[in-house]
Amino acid sequence: MVLNLGQDFHFSPFFHLLSYKLAGRKEFMAFIEYFLIVFSFLVLVSIAIAKFSDNLGLPSLVLFIAIGMLAGSEGVLGIPFDNAETAQSIGLVALVFILFSGGLETKWSAVKDVAKEAVIISTIGVLVTALLVGLFLKFVFGFNFQQGLLLGAVVSSTDAAAVFSVLRTRSLSLKGKVNSLLELESGSNDPMAVFLTLGLIELINFPKTGIINIALTFLLQMGLGGLFGYFFGKLMALILNKLKLRHDGIYPVFSLAYACFIYGFTALLGGSGFLAVYIAGITAGTENFIQKKSLLRFFDGLAWLSQIVMFLALGLLVFPSRLLGVFTIGMGLSLFLMFIARPAAVFLSLSFSPFKWNEKAFISWVGLKGAVPIILATFPLLAHIPNADLIFSIVFFVVLSSVMVQGWSLSPVAKFLRVDKPLPKKKNYPIEYEPVEGTDTELIDLFVPFNADVAGKTIVELGLPKDCLITMINRDENFLVPSGGSVLEEGDIVLILVNKDNLAKIKSIFAKEKGK
Amino acid sequence: MKISEILTQEFIIPGMQSSSKDDAILELLNLFKGDPRVKDIELVQNAVLERESIMSTGVGKGFAIPHAKTNAISDIIVAFGKLKEPIDFKSLDEQPVSFIFLLVGMESSVGPHIKLLSRISRMMNKDEFREGLLNSSTAEEIYNLFLEEEKNYLEIN
Numbered sequence: 001m002v003l004n005l006g007q008d009f010h011f012s013p014f015f016h017l018l019s020y021k022l023a024g025r026k027e028f029m030a031f032i033e034y035f036l037i038v039f040s041f042l043v044l045v046s047i048a049i050a051k052f053s054d055n056l057g058l059p060s061l062v063l064f065i066a067i068g069m070l071a072g073s074e075g076v077l078g079i080p081f082d083n084a085e086t087a088q089s090i091g092l093v094a095l096v097f098i099l100f101s102g103g104l105e106t107k108w109s110a111v112k113d114v115a116k117e118a119v120i121i122s123t124i125g126v127l128v129t130a131l132l133v134g135l136f137l138k139f140v141f142g143f144n145f146q147q148g149l150l151l152g153a154v155v156s157s158t159d160a161a162a163v164f165s166v167l168r169t170r171s172l173s174l175k176g177k178v179n180s181l182l183e184l185e186s187g188s189n190d191p192m193a194v195f196l197t198l199g200l201i202e203l204i205n206f207p208k209t210g211i212i213n214i215a216l217t218f219l220l221q222m223g224l225g226g227l228f229g230y231f232f233g234k235l236m237a238l239i240l241n242k243l244k245l246r247h248d249g250i251y252p253v254f255s256l257a258y259a260c261f262i263y264g265f266t267a268l269l270g271g272s273g274f275l276a277v278y279i280a281g282i283t284a285g286t287e288n289f290i291q292k293k294s295l296l297r298f299f300d301g302l303a304w305l306s307q308i309v310m311f312l313a314l315g316l317l318v319f320p321s322r323l324l325g326v327f328t329i330g331m332g333l334s335l336f337l338m339f340i341a342r343p344a345a346v347f348l349s350l351s352f353s354p355f356k357w358n359e360k361a362f363i364s365w366v367g368l369k370g371a372v373p374i375i376l377a378t379f380p381l382l383a384h385i386p387n388a389d390l391i392f393s394i395v396f397f398v399v400l401s402s403v404m405v406q407g408w409s410l411s412p413v414a415k416f417l418r419v420d421k422p423l424p425k426k427k428n429y430p431i432e433y434e435p436v437e438g439t440d441t442e443l444i445d446l447f448v449p450f451n452a453d454v455a456g457k458t459i460v461e462l463g464l465p466k467d468c469l470i471t472m473i474n475r476d477e478n479f480l481v482p483s484g485g486s487v488l489e490e491g492d493i494v495l496i497l498v499n500k501d502n503l504a505k506i507k508s509i510f511a512k513e514k515g516k
Numbered sequence: 517m518k519i520s521e522i523l524t525q526e527f528i529i530p531g532m533q534s535s536s537k538d539d540a541i542l543e544l545l546n547l548f549k550g551d552p553r554v555k556d557i558e559l560v561q562n563a564v565l566e567r568e569s570i571m572s573t574g575v576g577k578g579f580a581i582p583h584a585k586t587n588a589i590s591d592i593i594v595a596f597g598k599l600k601e602p603i604d605f606k607s608l609d610e611q612p613v614s615f616i617f618l619l620v621g622m623e624s625s626v627g628p629h630i631k632l633l634s635r636i637s638r639m640m641n642k643d644e645f646r647e648g649l650l651n652s653s654t655a656e657e658i659y660n661l662f663l664e665e666e667k668n669y670l671e672i673n
Contacts, residue, residue, distance in 0.1 A: 286569065288569075450577040476638055490641055491640075493637065507608075
């Protein structure tokens with residue numbers, strides 16, 4: 001994905017100087033060397049800055065974009081990167097990984113209660129936002145209504161990663177449902193925003209398309225996206241459990257290719273690839289499969305890399321001077337979104353929900369924009385929609401201002417509206433075990449099932465995986481400290497320290513019936 | 517403390533209608549709504565479902581014991597249900613489940629929680645006890661079975 005930076009990646013005088021000194025090698029080799037130096041330099045700086053931003057309580061994405069802008073044509077490194085197509089490709093691929101990772105980490109049991117609300121807010125809510133923005137731009141700034149609507153669609157999706165990173169650094173968490181809704185909304189409104197943007201571009205370029213066609217496409221996109229997502233998510237857990245690969249390192253490779261396949265396959269058949277990837281992530285996340293923990297960590301890392309690369313690319317793409325040119329419209333639109341469009345969309349979408357007014361107010365305030373609007377803003381550019389340049393700059397401005405203003409004020413607003421709570425306390429057991437960073441071990445209580453094969457066996461006979469340990473047995477309400485020779489009985493409760501990767505193995509040991 | 521002291525007849529459903537695992541758990545959790553011991557029913561529900569996602573609590577012999585510890589309650593709370601039609605509970609022995617005992621304890625009192633789990637398992641492991649449950653059709657009959665069975669057991673504290 002990065003190597004096709006190709007021809008448009010010209011080097012500034014600074015880099016020419018470097019290449020001159022190293023002259024004599026083949027040009028291509030030189031290109032790779034410089035590319036890797038610049039690439040790694042930007043990523044490393046981004047990581048250093050991300051650490052710093054934790055203390056500022058500012059979403060790191062602002063800083064990544066800032067680094068991109070600094071490295072860009074108007075910044076100190078002067079890399080003249082203006083290829084919207086490349087930036088868009090990077091963005092779309094990155095989004096696939098971000099959504100898949102986000103899906104995997106979503107706890108379905110916690111969010112399924114708000115699934116209905118999330119669907120409403122990410123369909124009707126997005127539509128209402130786009131409409132209001134369209135009207136606002138038409139009547140206040142004299143935009144053509146269709147272009148205004150397009151801009152509205154582009155800025156309608158929200159980014160929860162930003163929200164949670166800010167809250168976590170302040171040791172705050174949100175009360176039950178608000179948390180779940182924001183999380184689910186931010187993942188599910190991206191496909192809607194993508195669809196709406198592409199649909200409107202289609203309408204502007206081919207006015208004959210007709211609303212009905214668009215509506216049918218919508219049903220097809222979401223239907224197929226949802227269906228394939230669910231199917232491939234289930235299938236993933238199944239395959240991973242049957243695969244029995246010899247090398248642990250191949251599991252991430254498999255999953256990476258698998259996630260890409262889900263997107264490609266669904267999109268090819270006319271479904272929403274993003275929705276499919278997100279739902280596949282959620283579905284797979286509810287299942288237990290081997291290597292789950294390490295895969296989660298792998299995708300978490302991949303999502304970080306995706307974010308950094310994506311924001312760098314988008315930062316490179318923008319011309320900061322043009323942002324100043326759209327200050328009035330950008331500021332006007334930002335304020336309109338924060339105080340009118342988003343609240344209207346939220347309160348309307350949630351009018352039949354059990355959410356209280358303060359929760360709705362907070363959800364309204366968390367209309368943080370992320371990368372998706374900027375990626376979407378490259379679509380009009382490439383489709384040669386009139387004023388696409390202007391739209392791109394405005395969107396960029398709106399995203400930055402939303403993240404700065406709302407991002408910074410999240411914690412105080414959460415406290416003010418009383419939707420915050422302290423981070424959860426750790427659990428207590430007769431034996432204390434505090435999970436440490438770097439271990440995947442958990443202390444869980446397990447029942448020795450009736451008719452279990454393990455009943456009547458000594459602990460050493462169980463064939464437990466290496467990194468797991470039975471620490472206590474409760475039998476007839478008495479706690480026993482086991483040794484290797486202790487015999488398990490039906491109905492015993494065992495407290496067992498277990499590596500999460502081995503959970504499936506333990507499960508199969510305990511689930512085995514006598515005589516089978 | 518005994519099970520028969522925590523479990524009251526209002527928290528026994530003799531003919532549960534649910535046809536799926538999640539529905540059945542929710543049907544029992546529904547009894548907790550509005551109970552003064554419950555501070556936040558959603559947190560309770562999340563805790564139970566999360567534990568269930570680690571490994572099914574369908575432990576065989578047609579019995580399941582969904583349970584969790586949470587700070588969202590102020591005292592131990594339990595419910596018992598007998599299903600009209602046995603349901604798939606993703607049990608370890610893959611047999612359908614007819615009885616569900618739901619137990620929610622406090623984070624701060626782990627010992628009693630585990631002992632209660634242990635006692636329930638001990639009772640449910642008895643063939644005569646399960647037989648009795650199968651043949652009873654009202655909350656009162658079921659409650660009396662628990663009361664009778666537990667007479668010979670010690671206090672849990």
